[in-house]
Amino acid sequence: MNGLPGVVKTDEKIGRYLEANRDIRQGEVIITEEALMVGPSGDPHPFKICLGCCRVVIGEPNYCGTCKWPMCSEACEKIAQHAKFECRVFKNAGVKPSNDPQDYQNINILRCLMLKEANMKKYETLMKLESGPVDKKKKVVAPKEVAEFILKKCNQKSYDNELLGKMAGIVAINSFATTDRLSLQIAPRMAALLFYNASMMSHDCVPNTSWTRVENSDNTFSIKVWATVPIKSGQLITTQYLDVTRPQIERRAHLQETYNFACSCKRCSDPTELGTFYGAVKCTKCPKGKGYMISEDPMKASDATWKCNACGNSAPYRECTVPIETNVIEEMRVAADEVELERILDKHADVTLHPNHWLMMDVRTEIVKRLINSVPTIKEVDRRVDRAQKMLDYCKALNKIAEAFYPGNNRIKARSSLYVQYAEALTKGDGDEVDKELDKIEEVIRKGEEMNVFES
Template sequence: MSKHSRRKKGKSARRSQSQSTTSSENFEEGFDVTDDGPIFEVKTSKVMGRYMVSRKNLKPGDVILSEAPLVIGPCTGCKVQCLGCYKTLESSFCTKCTCGWPLCSPKCKGLGKRFGHSQVECAVLKATKSSKFLNYDNFEEMRPNFNAIVPLRCLLLKETDARSYQHLMTMETHNEIRRNIPELWQTNQRTVVDKIRIDWGLREYSQEEIHSVCGILEVNSFEIGQQGVNIRGLYPSAFLMSHDCVPNTNHIDEESTFRLTVRASTRIEPGEMITLSYAYTLQSTLKRREHLLENKFFECQCRRCSDPTELGTFTSALICPKCKDGFVLSSNPLDPEADWTCSNYNKCPGYKISAKSMQLLLDKITQEVDNIDCNDVITMETFLKKYRNVLHPTHYINLSVKLSLSQLYGRINGFLIDELSDEVLTRKLEICEEIIKVFNVIEPGFTRLRGVTLYEMHAPLMVLLTRQFERHCTKSELRSKLKKVLKCLEEASVILGYEPESSPEGMMGVAAKDALVKIRDWEKILGRF
């Protein structure tokens, strides 16, 4: 998982939101603890396995946990990258470590570091002559070798950090399920198990042990990284958070330390489950459930997935081609084969489309979106007009286009903020408001996408306000509009203030704070507002 959201982690099959438990554990070691005790506890049920619940009243922005990783490294299927800092090397110069594996330079900041290319790892890769399988003349052929790096790092913990290894091996593997997915199991056998045991000759690790490590990584790891780095990491307690398609937390990772910090995005009551989403929230139920089943090995049955309207957001809905007033929704969103029908039962003469036909239609439309240049505002707007009688305004495909437009208007040549007409400024504002309305339901509270969109909202508001001031609007009208600008900036600065300062969102948060200072100059003209 777009950096905005986020396909951040895998998980065990604890699908029900039932709170019935068979046991409770207070894990204080490694978990965040305040003066009056642990912030959360881990409970267990037959249906859900282990899951995390709050022990306190948590406010949006409160830290739930902050912890260093057990292990990090390249994602499965990654491009050739530096083993020290994880910079992609396929389009730039690279050098070789003494073990023969690629580095960005002999002075890479991750060389010899625990969460980079450690001395132990280097010695093992060198002793096994593993680099003879690396063809530097063919990066595509070279890529699969990186699949085995993180599993190897997990296995090396047996000798270098036995306690972390034991903790890691308590995580869910889903070996029973994964073994029955031939393509997945055989890929791991070929690119990880055989690579480690046969190619590298490390037969002290059994096939079952390596497959289990693969399962632990697939089920429990987080996708992390800043500044173009895309890697995965296992964390001591964050893996215990359960999935929900309307999560109540958000998380960030630090660029230099890879430390993961989880914060409450909404209010969380004592005893309430602490959740995150393993799927991209701005996807349809069909897409989210497909991703979760194929990658995380469970079928989600949360409130959002169970509701054909997706909690009233209609992010999967089409407009009925017969009555034009009704919305075409799945007759059973938990069944991917269910027919789709018009919801306007009283006025519609009747419309039904099969799941297969629906998927073919969406695939065609998605392909059309994918072919649009990422900076082509005109074509994006043309797309929205073309499908205005087909897709619901907040259909997930429309939302993806509108999210791009919300950030393009005011930022690219030909559409810089001061050059936009009042009409286009109003268009940007309306798009932002529409996105926020959906976020309020499916990704509520202090979330990255909300912070970014609130910041984007303030720009057209401010430019329109300035122009109105020049046209001699009344002070009371201007004060009212400034309050809205102020509200956007205040919330954006708080939310984005939690982001790493070097990230685009972090820099946006700094800009929001600067804008707040400048906006106070208006008080000299209009008085307090």
């Protein structure tokens, strides 16, 4: 890893990791490298994704003239990562278009397999990546859906099951996914990228780096990783393997299942999650009504006893948190608009759940998604200002959490801060100066989206 301010080491619990071999300044670029492979993201939402640029296809798509899969444009069907890989396979085997997330994951695996013919050097580097916590004595077996797609649907019978299993593992645990959760206008890019050096970084639920995808002029992609905070020599250089706004128990379960390690980072080990009370629920028996139930031992996950931080009342996790969280999730599922979502917030924030509870943050995020486009269109000034003030309150609450979980100059925190500025400008009502300020902030947000700065 010549030129990098770190060295790769191995640990029994977390596997390979990158350790700083000198002090790294805040903002210093640590890694820049070209992607070994790029493909559509296997996101859980059933979108049609362009196999050329990997953006979500909005409206009526164009279709590739060769394989008939949905594309953004004729230009996209000529992009090498599609035209020289699965396109001819799909045509020859008659593979029909799909918006099944698993099929997009399968396409990534197929592209990686075909890389051996297209670029042997990249293929050999790719094969050095970890493919999962596999017992060396056990034979690797490909997931059924992967084998079904590649061997049968695509008629690529030259690949054996063990190779399919290894490649499926490489894609699953090393992919850097790019999406945009709060876009103003641009169709989000749902891409999965594979890198060698960047894949050496270990996970932390409060990472000390941030990264962005760089789109090169030849339609290839690179990654730029920088230090969001100062990193001392000997410290781990970390990233996030999953969305760290998810609850602690969910994060640790996913990391254990996918990467075979139980996260014991500073945040996961703290019952209050760095003072945010991100998973805390209101104590129903607290005489003062001010206590919150938090885990006595976060490392025990759902088996832990939860205890009130004020009165000492205790109860199993499944009794004090699961019922209320299940109820709120269902209320969110059936909420038709931001008004109903706001009712959920009023009903539960600091009543049944801590105001910073992850579900309350999810509700605020959903409200902001709606308000960011609707508020500027409200013609009645007083009502627009009132709704903008609400949006500002929600954005500030979200930004407070972003500051805790994404410290320093993290791109996600930067985006969150911009939305606070946008909401603040909307609260000022009418006038040329307000319009200019809004235009300026919108331009910054739009530029950030175009440059992939805010993708996550």
